[in-house]
Amino acid sequence: MFFQDTTRRKTLEKWVQTYSREFFHFALFRLRKHEDAEDAVQITFVKAFRSYNSFKIGSSEKAWLYAILTNTIKDQIKLATNRLQGSSLDEMDLENVLADSRDAPDEALAKKMEYERLASGIASLPDHFAAPLLMREVSDMSYKEIAEQLVVPIGTVMSRLYRARKVLHDLMTGATEITEINHTATAGVKEDGMEGAYEM
Amino acid sequence: MKCDQVRALIGPATDNELPNAEAALVAGHISDCAPCRDQWDKILKVRQGIIDISRAQEPNAGFEKRLIAGVYLEERKKLRASFNWSVVGIAALALISMGAVSYINLEKSKNENQSVATAQPGLNKTAPVESVEVESLVLSVGHHSSGQENPAYQVQYKGKANPSGFSVEAGFKIEPANLANYVLQGSDIVKTSNDKTLVRMCYTSLNKGETDCIDCYQAPSGMLAFAKTSTREIIMANGQTARFGEVDGQSAVMVSDRGLDTLYVSPIAAKRLLHLVSPNA
Numbered sequence A: 001m002f003f004q005d006t007t008r009r010k011t012l013e014k015w016v017q018t019y020s021r022e023f024f025h026f027a028l029f030r031l032r033k034h035e036d037a038e039d040a041v042q043i044t045f046v047k048a049f050r051s052y053n054s055f056k057i058g059s060s061e062k063a064w065l066y067a068i069l070t071n072t073i074k075d076q077i078k079l080a081t082n083r084l085q086g087s088s089l090d091e092m093d094l095e096n097v098l099a100d101s102r103d104a105p106d107e108a109l110a111k112k113m114e115y116e117r118l119a120s121g122i123a124s125l126p127d128h129f130a131a132p133l134l135m136r137e138v139s140d141m142s143y144k145e146i147a148e149q150l151v152v153p154i155g156t157v158m159s160r161l162y163r164a165r166k167v168l169h170d171l172m173t174g175a176t177e178i179t180e181i182n183h184t185a186t187a188g189v190k191e192d193g194m195e196g197a198y199e200m
Numbered sequence B: 001m002k003c004d005q006v007r008a009l010i011g012p013a014t015d016n017e018l019p020n021a022e023a024a025l026v027a028g029h030i031s032d033c034a035p036c037r038d039q040w041d042k043i044l045k046v047r048q049g050i051i052d053i054s055r056a057q058e059p060n061a062g063f064e065k066r067l068i069a070g071v072y073l074e075e076r077k078k079l080r081a082s083f084n085w086s087v088v089g090i091a092a093l094a095l096i097s098m099g100a101v102s103y104i105n106l107e108k109s110k111n112e113n114q115s116v117a118t119a120q121p122g123l124n125k126t127a128p129v130e131s132v133e134v135e136s137l138v139l140s141v142g143h144h145s146s147g148q149e150n151p152a153y154q155v156q157y158k159g160k161a162n163p164s165g166f167s168v169e170a171g172f173k174i175e176p177a178n179l180a181n182y183v184l185q186g187s188d189i190v191k192t193s194n195d196k197t198l199v200r201m202c203y204t205s206l207n208k209g210e211t212d213c214i215d216c217y218q219a220p221s222g223m224l225a226f227a228k229t230s231t232r233e234i235i236m237a238n239g240q241t242a243r244f245g246e247v248d249g250q251s252a253v254m255v256s257d258r259g260l261d262t263l264y265v266s267p268i269a270a271k272r273l274l275h276l277v278s279p280n281a
């Protein structure tokens, strides 16, 4: 029946070709598990396909799909209550990073540790920090796009990006521990953005 | 430009959010100022980490194909669910009273001889070999079907797991298909209203642009029977005999081997389907 609905079908194929890889990485950084990330992307496309008719032509398709994706990820995080306790970092196979590396063995090992800390740091960030960071670094969105997506001023996007990056860098280098993340990341955020120097 | 002013612009500069003139000022400053350059490097270090981690973590092969097929599977499940609610409840009594539960056997007797090579004709007189009609099955539960849901078939989704795992539940030993460049998308147990159990395995292509799945139905020998389709017996490249026909505008190939009927149905070209089912041995 709907298989004959070629416009819808073509649209789905276009969405999948354009966004599946980016969505996957976005989800993976939050959910850690390969399978969970694939599931999140699958659920996103199922929901999008179902509500295809409610999507307004002319509005941003990308923004609409991202809204579905981020909500799906939030739901999945809620479901997996033991996500943090259970994320023993082995879910992310970072061996490939090492295999490629031209660094000396001890440097490579140090880098691997840094990356493991970075990955678990991103997974542990509160959503309002993780979302703008991943939209910028994984989805290559502009500040304007991120601001519209999250319905916050551009200054807020900048301050959240700044905070997220600072915390993640400190985590990578061992200056902060994951347990401090929520505290550090949310402390002293200037939601209006640009005022004040951004000391990292 | 002073360090204070520069600090607030470093993030936007790394994100390509500054006008050229300002970006140039920031670049000029950090080439001379180590502390500001350090801030810049920190952002790039985090960014490089995210890029490297992403590169090491690609989706499994066939991801896009699986996504598309997954959406269609869900859609069919939803259609089925709404159909069950709206039609089955109201119509169930009527169907039973009209004897529609035996619907799938309607055409059995007159066509059995031509369709099921392994059926034992001697049984027909006393206890008819109860079969499942390929046409109504495919029309109702096939992933590319153009037909209405038929309440005579109940589909239970089993997921992506290896289908041999639920052989016990199915009541016969399931042999997953081996189709080059196709992967299992999902398996289902199909229960019929005349108490038959069969299995449907859906395979999707790993080749880009090929979105048509191949549905592979499996049942104990003699259970699956073409009723209306004019089929012909063919000898495939691997020497096996098979029945070939067209069901609901799709190619259908049935192989009966070692106690199993395996029926492959797909809109892909007949020649290609035959080649997949029977690669040159």
Ligand SMILES: [Zn+2]
Pocket: B002, B003, B006, B029, B033, B034, B035, B036, B037
């Ligand atoms: Zn400076």
Ligand SMILES: [Zn+2]
Pocket: B143, B201, B202, B203, B213, B214, B215
């Ligand atoms: Zn299928």
